[in-house]
Amino acid sequence: MSVKDTLLTGSAHVNGIDIAYVDKGEGDPVVLLHGFPDSHYLWRHQIDPLVEAGFRVIAPDLRGFGESGKPQEVEAYDMRTIVNDVVALTQHLGIPKAHIVGHDWGAAIAWMYAFLMPRRVDHLAVLSVGHPGVFSTPSIEQRKASWYMLFYQFPGVSEQLLRRNGWRLFKEIMGGEGDHQRYPRELAKPGALTAALNWYRANRSPESELRVEANFPPVLAPTLGIWSTGDKALLEEGMTGSVKFVKGSWRYERVEDASHWIPLDQPEIVTKLLLGFLGTEKAAAVPTRRRRL
Amino acid sequence: MTVEHTGVDVVVVGGGIAGASAAANLAFNGLSVVLLEKQETYQDIVRGEWIAPWGLREAQTLGVEEAFGLGGAWEIREWTQWDETVDPAEAETVDMTRFVPGVGGPMSFPHHEVCALMAEQAEDNGATVVMGAQRAHVTAGTHPEVRWTHAGQEHLARPRLVIGATGRGCTVGRQVGVSMATSVHHWGGGLRVTGLDDWPMDVQAMGTEDEKMFMVFPQGDGNARLYINFPTANRKLYQGPEGEKRFIADFELASLPDRGKAVYSAAKPIGPLKLWPSVAMFPEQPIVMDGVVLVGDEAGNADTVLGTGLSCSLRDTRAVCEVLTGGDDWSPGAFEGYLAERKFRMDRLHFGADIIAKLYCEYGPAAAERRRRARGLMAENFAASVTGLLNMVPPEDVPDFGFSEFFAERLFRERA
The missing domain is CATH 3.50.50.60 (FAD/NAD(P)-binding domain)
Known part of the structure; x- marks a missing residue:
C-alpha cells in the first residue's frame, strides 16, 4: 500500500553480489553513483532529462543500499571492491566506456574509478566530494551540529544507538536535509543499517580513504567539480584543490541555495550542468611511453 | 451479492x-x-x-x-511548564527521558x-x-x-x-x-505546523495564560503540533475563516520566552485546524x-x-x-x-485528569491564584507534582496518595 520509491529496471549478479540498477535510454552511457544513505533514487530528477537529451543512463544501487546486496561484514565495503562492482556492472551491460557522475561516497568511487581505469571513463563529474588527495577538513567552528557527524562519528556509532527512541540520534544527525524522511524507512530494512554503516567502518571517510597513498595516477578525463554553499560537511577547497590531480580539462561550479544534497535541492541546475558538460571536451592523452626509472 | x-x-x-x-x-x-x-x-x-x-x-x-x-x-526530552503567574525565565523544566527503563522521553x-x-x-x-x-x-x-x-x-x-x-x-x-x-470540562483545538526553527525541538511547552491552556509538542525539523484548551464559552473563537491565523496568533503569550515569537511569528499550518469538546x-x-x-x-x-x-x-x-x-x-x-x-x-486517569483540568484549564484570577498556590506547594514538596507522573509512568506505578481526596483537597484548598 505504500508508494515504493524506485525507478529500478533490472538487477544483475556481478562481482559476487546482486546489484539493482536503472538502465534507461539510448546513446552515450552515463553512470550515476549515489552516496550515503541514498540509492539510485537520489538521481530521480536527472534521469529522465538525461535520457531525453540522448544519453543511456545507468544508475545502480551501490552495494549495501536500496535493493542491492547487503553483506554484513565490514571487509565487503572496501573502496576497490565497490569500484569493481561498477566495472563489472558496466561490463555486464556491454559498456566499455562511460561518463561517470558521482555524489558524496559515489563521488569518491567516481574519482577512484577515473584514475584507476582511465580508458573506461569518458567525462567525470563529481559532486560535493573532492579528490582524495586534497587534505581539506572543516574546522570545528565550521561544522554545524548536523550531518557532518556522519563522517566523524559513524565509525564509532552503533546501530542500536542510532535507532533507539524512534531513530532520534539519526534524525538529529540528518536534520531536515536530503530525503531525511525516507532514510530511516530504507535503513530499517533487514541488514540495511549495518550495510550502510559498513561504508564508514571500512573506509573512514570518502576523502581520507586514499590519503596514505600519496601518488595518485592523474585523472585524464575532462572533469567537472560541483560544490554547494550549504554543505555543512565539506569545504570548497576540497573541491577546488582537486584541480592539481586532474590532467584533463577542469571545470568548477559552485551552487548556491543547496545543502549537501545538490541533486535534490537544485535539480534543474545539476541537470543543466551535466548536459552542458558531458561529451563536450577531449580527454588528455593517455601516457603511452613507459616512464624511465 | x-x-x-x-x-x-x-x-x-x-x-x-x-x-x-x-x-x-x-x-x-x-x-x-x-x-x-x-x-x-x-x-x-x-x-x-x-x-x-x-x-x-x-x-x-x-x-x-x-x-x-x-x-x-520525535522523542521530546524536556517539559517546561510556563504560566502567567511565573516569569518565563523562572519556569521549571523536567527531564522526561528517565522515567521508564528502556524507553526515552x-x-x-x-x-x-x-x-x-x-x-x-x-x-x-x-x-x-x-x-x-x-x-x-x-x-x-x-x-x-x-x-x-x-x-x-x-x-x-x-x-x-x-x-x-x-x-x-x-x-x-x-x-x-x-x-x-459523558462530561465536558472545556474545549480544545489542534493544528500541525512547520517553520518553528527557533523553537528548541527538545522542549515541549505547556502553560496557562488568560483564557488559554497552550501546548507545543515538537516533532523535529521545525514541525510541531500546537494545542489550545479553552473555556466552552469560547468555542466559536477559532471557527470560521482565518481561524488558523487567530489560533497561531494566540501563541503570543507573556508567559513564553520572547512572548512566544518563535511560535506565533513562524508557525505555518501543515494540516487542518480541528476543534472539539474535551x-x-x-x-x-x-x-x-x-x-x-x-x-x-x-x-x-x-x-x-x-x-x-x-x-x-x-x-x-x-x-x-x-x-x-x-x-x-x-x-x-x-x-x-x-x-x-x-x-x-481509568479510575486513576479520570482522577488525575480532573486535577489537571481544574489546575490548568480553568481561567480567571481565582484560577490563577489556585495555580500560584499549587506551584508553591510543588516547590516546597515535589510529591505534590504526583499527578504529572501519569504522563510518564503507567497509572499503577504512580503513588497511591496522588489519588486520594485528601491530596486533592490539600492541593486546591484556599488557605495554606
Missing part, C-alpha cells in the same frame, strides 16, 4: 493506533485478521499525537514501536503517518487491510457478524471475535449496546461481551488534557492481544483481567 470472508479469526473495526496495532500483533502471531478502516488513505484528521513513555513500552511489547520512529515520531508524531505504517505492518504480517471500508456493522453474539461495504460491494465476515476500535465515535459500541456517560467518556455497560471487545477511546477515555489516550489504547491492545494469542478461551470470562486492569487504570 455479498462477498463472504471465511476462516477469519478476528475483525478489527477501526484502523487508528489501537486497531492497527492490534491487527499487526495478531497477524504476526498467526491469526487470520481483517482490519477495516473507513478512510481511503490516512489523512491528518487531528488525532492524538503525543505518546507517554509508558505507552511506548506497550508499543514495544506489541512489536509496533518501529512504526512510530519511521512514521516521523515521550514522542510526538504525525498520527496519520504512524497509522499508515502500522496498517502496512499488519498487511506485511498477513492481515487483510481494507481501506475505505464503509458502513461497518457489528452484531455481537457467540457467532458475531461484521458487514461492511467496500467500493459498492457488500462484505460479510463471521469471525470468532470483533475488536471495536472506532475511537470517540463509539460506532461499534453503539451497535452492540454500549452507551457512554469529553471524558464512561461506558455504562460492559465493554466485553460475547464475540466483541472494545479497546481504545471506544471503550471510554479520560479528558484529552492528560495526553494518555494513545498510551491507554496500546495498553488495551496489548492486554486483549495477550488473551487472543495466549490460549483458546476467547469467551468474555477470559477478558476479566483486562476489564479489572482497565477499570483501575
